[in-house]
Amino acid sequence: MRDDVRDALIERYQNGGAGPAGEPALLRLRGIPRRGLHALHRRRHPGLAALRLRRRVWPPTASAAARPRSGATRSASSRRAWPRRRRAPTTKLAEAKALLSKLEEAQRTAILSRGDVRAPDAGSIPASGRASAAIKYALAQVGDAYVYGAAGPSAFDCSGLTMMAWAQAGVSLPHSSRAQMGSGTPVSKSDLQPGDLVFYYSPVSHVALYLGNGMIVHAANPGAGVKVSSVDEMPYAGAVRPG
Structure with missing residues (x-):
């Protein structure tokens, strides 16, 4: 008898006849456990199982920022x-x-002029009378600014400095490093004497005044101004002796 009732209830549930009132009666039958009813429910409503699965995978309460x-x-x-x-x-x-x-001006000058040689005293340089006048003038300008095209009194470019230095000795030179290379007697590097003009780069684009002992004085560049350097600081191109 119990089996007949159970089968009848199962058939009614599958056919939609068992509602909320039928479920307790069905659960009271010892032969039908709760999980068996759930299985029947899932077979009848497969969409509900899929919906529960989606909710477990991604709960609807999760915020968008957490995704x-x-x-x-x-x-x-x-x-x-x-x-x-x-x-x-x-x-x-x-x-x-x-x-x-x-930085203070003196500090900036020290940073931009690293590698300079300390300027010697003009009186300590063995030079002829006219060369001595040129050397004395050039050394007095050490620390002045470099300005392209300038020839004193407080700023110079390279050929402007040598032109003004030799002008103190009564020698006229053009305001051009390349032109100055043709304004004197050519001398070899081993025969350099104080006061000689030393030229650099190819083609020639820089000129300095030789001081002796491997040193030159020249208007170097806007960062360094007029300074004393080694004769080998730049690519050597030749030398002349003015006058």
């Missing part, structure tokens, strides 16, 4: 971070320039 971002979103985020990474070297360069601008 993993797509590849496109990550790429966009990386692109937004990229300019910040690129700005770092520019920021460091700006900081270095600001620090340099705060």
